[in-house]
Amino acid sequence: MTDLIFRRANRTDLEAIVDMLVDDYIGAKREDGSRPLNAKYLAAFEAIEADRNQFLLVVEEAGEIVGSLQLSFIPGIARLGMWRGQIEGVRIKSSKRGSGLGHKMFAWAIEQCRAKGCELVQLAMDKTRTDTLRFYESLGFKASHEGMKLDLTKS
Amino acid sequence: MTDLIFRRANRTDLEAIVDMLVDDYIGAKREDGSRPLNAKYLAAFEAIEADRNQFLLVVEEAGEIVGSLQLSFIPGIARLGMWRGQIEGVRIKSSKRGSGLGHKMFAWAIEQCRAKGCELVQLAMDKTRTDTLRFYESLGFKASHEGMKLDLTKS
Numbered sequence: 001m002t003d004l005i006f007r008r009a010n011r012t013d014l015e016a017i018v019d020m021l022v023d024d025y026i027g028a029k030r031e032d033g034s035r036p037l038n039a040k041y042l043a044a045f046e047a048i049e050a051d052r053n054q055f056l057l058v059v060e061e062a063g064e065i066v067g068s069l070q071l072s073f074i075p076g077i078a079r080l081g082m083w084r085g086q087i088e089g090v091r092i093k094s095s096k097r098g099s100g101l102g103h104k105m106f107a108w109a110i111e112q113c114r115a116k117g118c119e120l121v122q123l124a125m126d127k128t129r130t131d132t133l134r135f136y137e138s139l140g141f142k143a144s145h146e147g148m149k150l151d152l153t154k155s
Numbered sequence: 156m157t158d159l160i161f162r163r164a165n166r167t168d169l170e171a172i173v174d175m176l177v178d179d180y181i182g183a184k185r186e187d188g189s190r191p192l193n194a195k196y197l198a199a200f201e202a203i204e205a206d207r208n209q210f211l212l213v214v215e216e217a218g219e220i221v222g223s224l225q226l227s228f229i230p231g232i233a234r235l236g237m238w239r240g241q242i243e244g245v246r247i248k249s250s251k252r253g254s255g256l257g258h259k260m261f262a263w264a265i266e267q268c269r270a271k272g273c274e275l276v277q278l279a280m281d282k283t284r285t286d287t288l289r290f291y292e293s294l295g296f297k298a299s300h301e302g303m304k305l306d307l308t309k310s
Contacts, residue, residue: 014232021233030234044236051230053206074227075206077169078176078244079185081199089233110305119308122279124300136303140310145279147300148291150265153274155295 002062004101006108009056009068014045016065017058020091026126027091055112059105066093067105073116085113087123106139124149157217159256161263164211164223169200171220172213175246181281182246210267214260221248222260228271240268242278261294279304 009017018041022033032038048054053074059067072086087109092101113121124147125132133143164172173196177188187193203209208229214222227241242264247256268276279302280287288298 017232027233032235038235040236041232042236044230044232044238047230047236047238048232051206051208053208054230056232068232070231072227072229074241074243075199075202075209076225076243077172077196077199077203077211077223078182080187080193081195081197081202083199083202086229088229088231110307114307119306121305121307123303124277124279125303126300127298133301139305141303141305143282143301144304145281145302146288146298147302148278148280148296149299150276150294150296151274152265152269152276 004066004104005060006057006105007060009045009058011042011045013058013065013068014041017056017068017091020065020068020093021089023094024091026128057105057109059101061096064093066096067091067101069105069109071109071112073113073118079119082120083116083118084120084122085109085116085118087121090123102135103139110139159221159259160215161212161260162215164200164213166197166200168213168220168223169196172211172223172246175220175223175248176244178249179246181283212260212264214256216251219248221251222246222256224260224264226264226267228268228273234274237275238271238273239275239277240264240271240273242276245278257290258294265294 015037018037019033021027022031048056053072055071057069058065069090070088074084074086076082110121170192174188176182177186203211208227210226212224213220224245225243229239229241231237265276
C-alpha cells in the first residue's frame, strides 16, 4: 500500500464519495450514482461544510479516493457536559476492502475525537451487517445500546 | 395536567436540567448535582448554544421544568444527502413519569425533525433500559441497529 492522505473532503471528491455509497449492498437501493450528480448531494455537502462540528473525511491513495467517513462532534449536557464523536457513512472502495484501511480510518477518527476532547465515540451499525460487529468490537466498541431509527418517509 | 410550554433552554434552566440528569439510575453515577453548578455543564451549554444544529429543549409546567431533551440535526451525504434528527439526553422529572409527558416530548421532537427536512430520527437506547424499548417502538422506532459505544476514558 502506498502513502495514504487523510484530509477534509472537497466538492471535487463528491462523485467518488457517492460512487462508494452506491457500491454497497444497502446503499445500492437508496443512492443515486447518476451524472451530473444529484443536486441533493451537493446541498448536503454544503450543509456539512457550513457546520464546524462536521468533518467529512476522504482518504486518498495515489490520487484516488479509497475511503470516506463523516465525523460529527456533538456537545451535550449529560455526563458532565461530555462531547461525543459520532461516525457515520463509513465507506471503503470495494477493491480496498480487507486491506486494513478501515482500521486506519477508525484509528484516525478516534484520534480526532480525542483531540476534540470527546470522551465517547459512537456509531449505529445496521444489524444486518453481521460481519462488521467483530470489527468494531476489535476497536474497543461495545454494543451496549439499541440503535433506534424512525423512518419519517414511512410514517 | 396544566399547560405545557415547549421552548429552547436558557442558561437559568441548567440547574433544573442537571437535577433531572442526576435523578436517574444511570445518571446518578456520572453526573454532579452540586451547587454552584459544575463549570463543565456551563461550557457544554455554551457549546450547544453556539451550534445552530443543536436544540436543547425544556418543557415547563406552571413555572417548573418537568422535562428536557436534546435534538441534533445532522447533515450527511448518504441516502441522497439526507438530514437526520438525533435525540439524546431525554429526561423527565420523576414526579411526572408515567403521565404521558414523554410521548408529548417525542411528538414535539419528531415534528421539529420533519420541519427541518429530516427523513430519519435516531437515538441510542441503553440496553439496560428494557422498559423504554416498548415506548420507542410505540412511537414507530425500530431497533434496526446496534448502538456501538467506545469509552475514550477507559482506552
